[in-house]
Amino acid sequence: MPVIALIIIGAAAGFLATRLMRIEADIPTTMLIGIVGALVGGFILRALIAVAGWLSGFVGAVLGALLVIWIWQRYLRR
Numbered sequence: 001m002p003v004i005a006l007i008i009i010g011a012a013a014g015f016l017a018t019r020l021m022r023i024e025a026d027i028p029t030t031m032l033i034g035i036v037g038a039l040v041g042g043f044i045l046r047a048l049i050a051v052a053g054w055l056s057g058f059v060g061a062v063l064g065a066l067l068v069i070w071i072w073q074r075y076l077r078r
Contacts, residue, residue, distance in 0.1 A: 003039070010038025 014034020018025050025033065 007035050007038065010035035013038055 011031045011034050014030045014032070014037065017034060017037065018030050
């Protein structure tokens with residue numbers, strides 16, 4: 001998600017977060033909390049997705065290797 005979108009969403013998220021946490025804050029502080037939270041959360045989520053992508057590639061490679069070994073043992077090795 002682009003940084004500008006995270007900032008806009010963060011402003012709204014800050015309002016919701018301060019209400020859920022029952023924190024009394026003025027509007028600029030509320031917006032700052034949301035924007036910082038959105039930026040941090042967005043970057044963490046992006047990192048987790050990248051790691052999950054690498055992990056899924058590794059799992060796919062292992063499954064592919066297992067399939068090749070099974071085919072080799074079943075049909076080619078006699």
